[in-house]
Amino acid sequence: MSLPCARPGVCWPWDEAYLPCGIQAEVIALVAEEAFAALKSPPRRLGNPGVPVPFAEAMERRVLPDKTAIGRGIRELVQAAGNRA
Numbered sequence: 001m002s003l004p005c006a007r008p009g010v011c012w013p014w015d016e017a018y019l020p021c022g023i024q025a026e027v028i029a030l031v032a033e034e035a036f037a038a039l040k041s042p043p044r045r046l047g048n049p050g051v052p053v054p055f056a057e058a059m060e061r062r063v064l065p066d067k068t069a070i071g072r073g074i075r076e077l078v079q080a081a082g083n084r085a
Contacts, residue, residue, distance in 0.1 A: 009040030010077045016064050019047045041080035046073055 011031045013024040024045035031043060046065045054060050 008081070009038055010081050011039060011043040012045065012073060012077050014046035014065055014070060014073070016053075017047050018050050019045060020050045022047055041077055044073065044077065046070065 011028060013027040015023065017023050019025075022045075024047055028043040028045060031039070046069060048063055051063055053063055
């Protein structure tokens with residue numbers, strides 16, 4: 001099996017789904033089963049922390065991943081992978 005995360009050595013699925021029992025956990029499980037040796041840093045995930053998504057836009061922004069959180073996560077993963085290279 002060929003997984004996209006095997007090449008850079010990092011795995012970081014993110015979306016707006018709930019973290020508990022979310023698709024991110026399934027992706028990480030698949031990577032752990034099929035490409036664990038290729039990882040240069042521990043898998044991480046970003047998503048809804050498990051709360052209902054508020055209707056108010058200002059509150060929604062505090063629950064769902066945004067550009068800032070995604071960028072911060074990417075920088076942390078790249079740095080962690082570089083330290084283990």
